Amino acid sequence: MIEWVSLRTEARPVPKPVATPLVWAATSGSALLLVALLNTLIGPGRPSLALSVLSLLAALLGLRAHFAAAPGTAVLCWLCLNGFAIPPAGTLTWAGHRDTLWLTCLLAAALLGTTLARLRNAHAAYRRVTAGISPAAADQEPRGPLSRHRAAHSASAVPRAETSQDPGHRGSFAVHSGWAALMYRIAVWAAMPNRRIR
Numbered sequence: 001m002i003e004w005v006s007l008r009t010e011a012r013p014v015p016k017p018v019a020t021p022l023v024w025a026a027t028s029g030s031a032l033l034l035v036a037l038l039n040t041l042i043g044p045g046r047p048s049l050a051l052s053v054l055s056l057l058a059a060l061l062g063l064r065a066h067f068a069a070a071p072g073t074a075v076l077c078w079l080c081l082n083g084f085a086i087p088p089a090g091t092l093t094w095a096g097h098r099d100t101l102w103l104t105c106l107l108a109a110a111l112l113g114t115t116l117a118r119l120r121n122a123h124a125a126y127r128r129v130t131a132g133i134s135p136a137a138a139d140q141e142p143r144g145p146l147s148r149h150r151a152a153h154s155a156s157a158v159p160r161a162e163t164s165q166d167p168g169h170r171g172s173f174a175v176h177s178g179w180a181a182l183m184y185r186i187a188v189w190a191a192m193p194n195r196r197i198r
Contacts, residue, residue: 035050047086050081074109
């Protein structure tokens with residue numbers, strides 16, 4: 001008989017973001033390597049292609065980075081793009097509209113990668129939390145604070161209703177009350193100086 005056994009015995013932990021200095025170091029080395037590879041294979045003077053490749057790199061690095069690392073990642077990619085992807089190589093220039101667009105694209109790519117990673121981790125954590133709850137228990141559990149208050153109030157009110165509607169309880173209470181009244185009258189009669197039997 002063949003029995004299938006799951007190899008995953010426990011849930012994988014949510015990955016922690018990498019430290020920001022390590023992300024920036026990886027950005028610098030990867031961006032320089034990609035720009036050098038593009039200049040060797042295709043040739044310099046292709047800023048649109050270099051911008052697309054560096055934006056993809058920023059998004060990939062943002063998957064394991066903090067949100068605070070996004071501006072530095074964008075600036076480092078822009079330095080490699082401006083200094084080595086367009087002639088003259090090794091010289092930084094600034095053209096207001098062009099470089100603003102490049103920085104915006106690189107920053108948006110880094111933030112998009114980090115946002116997608118956070119959403120994926122949150123969805124995975126939600127699935128791990130809800131995996132151990134059966135559907136029947138989830139349906140029977142009262143939802144919301146008002147529902148839980150009503151359920152607790154109804155549960156505590158049931159014994160009182162059953163006690164007040166018990167005829168045997170009412171009969172025993174009446175018998176005890178009658179005996180108490182009789183003993184009280186006997187005590188009062190015994191305390192009177194001129195006792196008369198009526």
